[in-house]
Amino acid sequence: MNFQESITIRMLYSAEELTAVKDLESLIWADEDPVPVNHSVAVVKNGGMVIGAFSGARLIGFQYSFPGFDGTNVYLCSHSMGIDPDFRKMGIGEKLKLAQREEALKMGYRRIEWTYDPLETVNGYLNLSKLGGVCTKYIENCYGEMPDILNAGLPSDRFLVEWNIAEETSRLRSESMVIHEIPHLIDVEEDVEGLPVAKNVYLNYEEKANFLYVPVPNQFQMIKSKNLEVALEWRLKTREVFTHYLSKGWAVTSVKKSDHPTLHHYVLTRNFHNGVKEN
Incomplete structure (x- = not known):
């Protein structure tokens, strides 16, 4: 099985999974102030989503979105997407965005x-x-x-x-x-x-x-x-x-x-x- 076939993309919900996202966010941006886990947990329970990309059990990428409103229409605000530096230039970002599109359509976003x-x-x-x-x-x-x-x-x-x-x-x-x-x-x-x-x-x-x-x-x-x-x-x-x-x-x-x-x-x-x- 080649590397591309071993990548899995799925929605994330649990505090444990979202803690891994916070840790990956800190790694990517060397940022001491990533999105708090309690905030991302609330987002996925209220119309938002966090999607993870995995190589085996290792989280190597994520996409984080929450609902937006422009005064007339609701849309999905895609706030951040990050890929582990060891796994870049492998098409993972595109996989995450296409999964985001699929899940957003299921939720009613256009x-x-x-x-x-x-x-x-x-x-x-x-x-x-x-x-x-x-x-x-x-x-x-x-x-x-x-x-x-x-x-x-x-x-x-x-x-x-x-x-x-x-x-x-x-x-x-x-x-x-x-x-x-x-x-x-x-x-x-x-x-x-x-x-x-x-x-x-x-x-x-x-x-x-x-x-x-x-x-x-x-x-x-x-x-x-x-x-x-x-x-x-x-x-x-x-x-x-x-x-x-x-x-x-x-x-x-x-x-x-x-x-x-x-x-x-x-x-x-x-x-x-x-x-x-x-x-």
């Missing part, structure tokens, strides 16, 4: 929302290109200052993702686009260490194209560890671009992987509504 750092392109590719989520809102410094190892030192800007789980919305359509034929909204140069540096931004393409590309680094944590100033410039330049175009009705619909050694590209789509591009 929409799932969550936030993620737009400069974490692995998450972006899963959230937008593979699952079919859409981002129409950029939140500046969403969680304030965060001291954990992945977020410390930079504003906690986030994309808000909406996932319409009542429809099959996976979209890999951007793979057919040719990079040089689409306008790019940030100029990128390399510094003396070979790191990509964000330079000029372009905010004048509202009526000139149906698709736009936003280049972003494909290894943001590496950039952050080597040069925090370069990382901050990426945060501020991408913030400027995304807040501008999303305020004009554009949506972030996918991540275009590239052969470039340091960059991927977000795809902005004009007149995008409910998963369908309107002409």
Whole structure:
């Protein structure tokens, strides 16, 4: 039996299981303040869910969600998902999200929302290109200052993702686009260490194209560890671009992987509504 076949995904309910989730959360984020077990127990009893991924008896990943309400509709708020560092890049995050979709539909939910750092392109590719989520809102410094190892030192800007789980919305359509034929909204140069540096931004393409590309680094944590100033410039330049175009009705619909050694590209789509591009 290979490794992928040995992974099991299931809902978690007991205080013992949820204590293991708290311990894994502390490991992943080096965080001294994970979600308390008594809180997660209450969540799973009141419309939320915690899903675990196991290798044998070992918990190697989790997904944690609770109910949300926007004043009109109830939705599922997907608060956090984490994978043990020893088991990353094995598709476990996608397995957890698909299980979340299945369980949420059983519970009557039609929409799932969550936030993620737009400069974490692995998450972006899963959230937008593979699952079919859409981002129409950029939140500046969403969680304030965060001291954990992945977020410390930079504003906690986030994309808000909406996932319409009542429809099959996976979209890999951007793979057919040719990079040089689409306008790019940030100029990128390399510094003396070979790191990509964000330079000029372009905010004048509202009526000139149906698709736009936003280049972003494909290894943001590496950039952050080597040069925090370069990382901050990426945060501020991408913030400027995304807040501008999303305020004009554009949506972030996918991540275009590239052969470039340091960059991927977000795809902005004009007149995008409910998963369908309107002409």
